[in-house]
Amino acid sequence: MPKLDLRSVTKSFGDNMVCRGIDLSVTEGEMVCLIGASGSGKSTLLRCINLLEPIDDGAILLDGVDISEPGLNPQPIRARIGIVFQSFNLFPHMTAAENVMLAPRRVLGKSRESLADPVRALFERFDLAHRMDHYPDQLSGGQQQRVAIIRALAMSPEIMLFDEITSALDPELVGDVLDVLRKLRAEGMTMILATHEMAFARELADKICFLDAGRILEEGPPETVFANPREARTRAFLKRVL
């Protein structure tokens, strides 16, 4: 059984149909990269999986259970699926460590004391222990984004979603953030990325999905999609970005 299964998911904002029937299945430990032009529906799809946006039709199954049922309480499900945004969205009035501890304390009911060690361990794992007590505006973009990743990981999510997390970074900071993703990949985290980092996707992804106008036009292992794309539109897109 796939870890996550999308079945003809549709989503529109007013008259604008952003997802036009998306089918996607992700097995445990798999890394899937969504590529495609801006506005092709990558971000919206990730926000739908995390239930930040309700879908119009179709179904999203997590471990075989439909989580897209209208009226379902989304909180426990969101706690199982981590998401990291392009613009970091750290809480500016809290230090990096407080950002990370907020959800485990308030949602999982853990105490500050019991979190101290595991949170420090997380920061150390991503070489940020010396920045734990800094506020977001005292951190570089790359550091902020890594804190945002740590914040999502602190909930021990079963799946991690990454929404173009390097797009807002200066080029020299992108590497640090990609290294974090490499580490997670090596640890077997199930991940879905919307990304413009083609070289990175090619190097690490198990599966590439090319989105075009709200549909998955082409999917397959990176060797196939990048080296030998089947669709003319995929070829055109790759020619533009590579």
Place this chain on the structure above:
Amino acid sequence: MTDQTTLRDGSAQTLTRRQAYEQRQRRRSITVAAGSTLAVVAAVVLLVPLAPGWAAVQRSFFNGEVFAKIFPGLVDAFVMNVAIFLWCAPIIAFLGLVIALFRDVRSPALYPLRLFGAIYTDVFRGLPVILVIYLIGFGVPGLGLPRPWNSPFIWGSVALVLVYAAYVAEVIRSGIDSIHQSQRGAAASLGLSEGETMRYVVLPQAIRNVAPANMNLFIALQKDVALLSFIGPVEVFRQAGVYKSLLANFTPYVGAAVIFLAVTIPATRYADYLLHRQRRRQS
């Protein structure tokens, strides 16, 4: 080309062309500002006493003898203004916050709270403060309640609380609206409920953002405490009136003004400083 300037420790420092230019400009504008200020002050000091009624005005408004005699009494009376302010301010802050939160509830079962919040702020922002003080300060004691529940202190304070809570609520609500939706999204994505998101993520930022605006409201409150004098309590404005009648002299009002300014000017400066610091941080 560079200028030399001597630092306090005697060492010379070389200024860049830009710094030298800016230093000249700065000196120039300080000179001009000082000169024009001096001219205006001199004109006021020299010309006003030439007015035909100046001697009489000085006697009845700026009478040093009267001032010395009544000032301690006015300061004593001002203690009551401070006391009224001090018990009203925390209640206003709390009530304002509650009303602001009422206006943000989404659940249909709580719609009455939302409606109440909207009506409340509309009504109390739409009425002159003095009118509310009269209606409540004279109206409620008229119900013939037993002591101490017929006190004009209590009902006057209640009137101030009701009006100012409406303003504070609107300020806090604007602060809540100013927090970007992505903050709520980030909190929701971590599994926080709407209530937890409001409490831990939105409100702390919102309240900090509107602190200067609320400071200004509380300065206005400090002044409006004087309005309670119309329904009874002998605070500084009323006390000044008593002295005026007693001594047939208006200097007590000037004394009261001095006391108010001694409190409100530092407070206003502080609020401006907060606002300035915040603008700088956001830019």
